[in-house]
Amino acid sequence: MGRDPKTNKVKTDKIDDLLAIMKEQNQAFNLDNNNFTPTPEQTAANTFAIQRNSTADNYATYAIDITAKNIFSEVAMAKQATFDKTHQLMQVGGYLIDWKPATSDDEVIDYRVLKYDRNSSNPLAEKVVAYGKWPKDKFFSNYRPNYGASYAQIELLGFPGYVLSIIPAEGRRSYQLWSFDPLAEDDCLSAGEFQTGGFRDISADRELYPMGNYVLDRKGANYRVWSFDPQSTPPLALPTIQEGNWTHIDETDAMAVLGEHIVTWKPNNIAAGCQLWLFDASQTDPLGSQAVKTSILPKNFEQHTSLFGVIPSQPNDQAAQKTPGTIEFMRDKIEHVVYYMVESRSFDNVLGWLYEKGKEDGLHWVGKADDGFRGLDTSMNNTLPNGKQAFVSQYQQGKLSNDYVLGWSCTRSVARQ
Numbered sequence: 001m002g003r004d005p006k007t008n009k010v011k012t013d014k015i016d017d018l019l020a021i022m023k024e025q026n027q028a029f030n031l032d033n034n035n036f037t038p039t040p041e042q043t044a045a046n047t048f049a050i051q052r053n054s055t056a057d058n059y060a061t062y063a064i065d066i067t068a069k070n071i072f073s074e075v076a077m078a079k080q081a082t083f084d085k086t087h088q089l090m091q092v093g094g095y096l097i098d099w100k101p102a103t104s105d106d107e108v109i110d111y112r113v114l115k116y117d118r119n120s121s122n123p124l125a126e127k128v129v130a131y132g133k134w135p136k137d138k139f140f141s142n143y144r145p146n147y148g149a150s151y152a153q154i155e156l157l158g159f160p161g162y163v164l165s166i167i168p169a170e171g172r173r174s175y176q177l178w179s180f181d182p183l184a185e186d187d188c189l190s191a192g193e194f195q196t197g198g199f200r201d202i203s204a205d206r207e208l209y210p211m212g213n214y215v216l217d218r219k220g221a222n223y224r225v226w227s228f229d230p231q232s233t234p235p236l237a238l239p240t241i242q243e244g245n246w247t248h249i250d251e252t253d254a255m256a257v258l259g260e261h262i263v264t265w266k267p268n269n270i271a272a273g274c275q276l277w278l279f280d281a282s283q284t285d286p287l288g289s290q291a292v293k294t295s296i297l298p299k300n301f302e303q304h305t306s307l308f309g310v311i312p313s314q315p316n317d318q319a320a321q322k323t324p325g326t327i328e329f330m331r332d333k334i335e336h337v338v339y340y341m342v343e344s345r346s347f348d349n350v351l352g353w354l355y356e357k358g359k360e361d362g363l364h365w366v367g368k369a370d371d372g373f374r375g376l377d378t379s380m381n382n383t384l385p386n387g388k389q390a391f392v393s394q395y396q397q398g399k400l401s402n403d404y405v406l407g408w409s410c411t412r413s414v415a416r417q
Helices: 012-029 040-044 346-352
Strands: 048-053 056-064 072-074 088-092 095-099 108-114 128-135 155-159 162-167 173-180 196-199 207-211 214-219 222-227 242-245 254-258 261-265 274-278 293-295 305-310 381-383 389-391
Touching: 040 056, 088 162, 088 305, 095 155, 155 207, 207 254, 254 305
Parallel strands: 088 155
Antiparallel strands: 048 056, 048 305, 056 072, 088 095, 095 108, 108 128, 155 162, 162 173, 173 196, 207 214, 214 222, 222 242, 254 261, 261 274, 274 293, 381 389
16 A cells, blocks of 8 residues: 555655656546647636536536527537546636545545646546545544435535535534645645534525525525635524525526526426526525526537536736736736735725825836825724714834734724835
């Protein structure tokens, strides 16, 4: 065996052999895409749909263009393009995790982490970022396997930087939150300080659709929208943001997420096509009162067909790479991004004193404001309940010192950086 049972890491003398195996597998996965020319729609699309069938291993991919009459632009697939029908996919940030639910006969859950290649004729068989194995009881924690739920029923929901594992047991769904690191040495999912628990208000018969930092929770025509907060216990906590009942979607509709849209169709009436809805968590009805688009479904679509939406890395804008002040120009120049937040006003206050209001020589401003940096100045104020004005000021005249700390006073002003 190549793994040391004491450290649970690859043995030093086996690393070269393992790397050789991975290289061989990567070469096998790489299906000579140099001979494949992507379509303009494929190169330009922000969202793709993977079409699968529960009865076969073949799959198809489509570039999504919501402005076209037919939103599904077919990608020419390699003849050998297949994907095991028993495997599942989830997107976590800019990565896909391909995993196979365990059965009672399996000892481990095999997984791989990959980047979706928009320009490939077989994107699910491209070079992977990582391979790994999870113990089959990893997601059961202290819950007794096969008591109310089986290994095969485990649900994994992907969010930016996190994966939520759920045991769909009767009564309530038990969960555990995992931190995702695609480059982790041993396991791409680590528990860290996150706790396990249960969603007492989300029963096992409800469908959950991650939408960025939200979750659309649906059963037939009934819907709820939850906010995802990894620091909250549970991470989908009451109150819901929205809830209600649709008049245009019911239990006969199938549903899938395509970027910031939801697509619905009726498996028993494929000829009726599909409807595309724009998701907006701020609306009472998060899908709005009417679909933004009606389209035909892809060819060979049938009752057992499903759709899985993918948002790949966006292509670089070659022209913008030479334009100072653009994200493309800065992409290979940014080494670290520091996000500091203490209280709702503190983030503005910290950055607000960085520069004088207006433009400064040698700096390129990103944004639409013609007058440059819009920071804080001492004329800004809020009106207190007694009618007096509280003006913005710099804590300790903007000086940093080890002799004092930014305590509660930082809600009013902070040190100049």
